Amino acid sequence: MKKTHFLLAVLITVVLAFSCNQKKESSNQDTILTGNVNILVDETILPVIEDQVMVFENQYDAKINLIGKSEMEIVKLLSEGKYDLAILTRSLSEGEARVFDEKKIKPKETLLALDAIAFITNKADGNIKIDLKDIAVFMQGKDQSKFTGLVFDNANSSTVAYMKRVAGIQELPKEKVYSFNNNNEVIEFVSKNKGMIGVVGVNWLFQPLPEFQKIVDNVSVLEVKTKNGTFVQPTQDQIGRQTYPATRIIKMLNYQGYSGLGMGFASFVAGEIGQRIILKSGLVPMRMPSRNIIVRKEIENVK
Incomplete structure (x- = not known):
């Protein structure tokens, strides 16, 4: 009898945990390639990020709202837990990221370009x-x-x-x-x-x-x-x-804590298309985009 009660208690615990997890996941309105998010951006690098967003939104059903601010303002907003996505030229210190540590959220940093x-x-x-x-x-x-x-x-x-x-x-x-x-x-x-x-x-x-x-x-x-x-x-x-x-180095700091639009956008900028945009902007991509070389089978005779 006691064994039956124990198994029932374990089953209820698992169901409740799964239910809470599902509720948490469903509360996230964005996915990797869809939804709506706000991203804080260091004003000194805003133009190239605006170019990235324009191309990204043209390809995916997503809306990215860029909020250009000074570095100090961005760090303050992040450390207060008011935003969870930012593009900066440095990482947060342990003290600045404490609010996310308390939530057990591990940051994801993506290197985007050299500035x-x-x-x-x-x-x-x-x-x-x-x-x-x-x-x-x-x-x-x-x-x-x-x-x-x-x-x-x-x-x-x-x-x-x-x-x-x-x-x-x-x-x-x-x-x-x-x-x-x-x-x-x-x-x-x-x-x-x-x-x-x-x-x-x-x-x-x-x-x-x-x-x-x-x-x-x-x-x-x-x-x-x-x-x-x-x-x-x-x-x-x-x-x-x-x-x-x-x-x-320009970095994407992601403190969302789940696989959301922040991760998708960071992957886009760090990917082939995003790095081409970086290259055309005058900055330096973290990895050089591939080049398509067309080899002609015949040489035209110009008279």
Whole structure:
């Protein structure tokens, strides 16, 4: 009798567990290739991700809402558990990801592309070459003869965080360092003001809006000193070799905890089509897309 009761209790437990699991799965409104999700995106890399979404939505019955924000804002929203998908140029720290650890959600990180931070000046300033050490010293509050000010897109952006790490500082100087709302405002300001160095995501220079191209044409992308003493620009070749000093990796951070649209979109961007889009954008794919070579059987005789 006791054995029968025990088996009945085990059976009820299994049924309840299965029922709860089914309820959890059914509550997820998205699948790998269908549904609707929100993805936080670092504003410095937004253009290329917008291109990816446009192609992805054209192929699948899915809606992806991109929310462009600064790195600091994204990390805050993730750490508060308000969102579970983000595209950044770094991973979360243990403290930042604690809310997901408490939910027993293991993150899935997908490497999408190699990106770079570009330094720009007004065309009239001529051919200026810089060392990241010069910018670091300037951010430490010391003047430099090569330029009179630094311009960032946002005080909370990933470009500011990157340069703070290079300079070894916690706060930006109160003088001669300026911040705006986005990368386009930085480019426009530098195009109208001599002696300033703008710090932007290179994608904004490679993929400007058609009406913004003339403004981009009025700035110069600076050559930056490498470890071996040469100076290079953030071209695809130099970014791919990671000889350009300010190179970084774009990552998809997935804390959904199930096989949802976040996983599907990350796989798309990291796949053949997505990597071709990366390549055409001016950034560097994590793996080079295949090339179709057509071999002609006959050689035409041109007379």
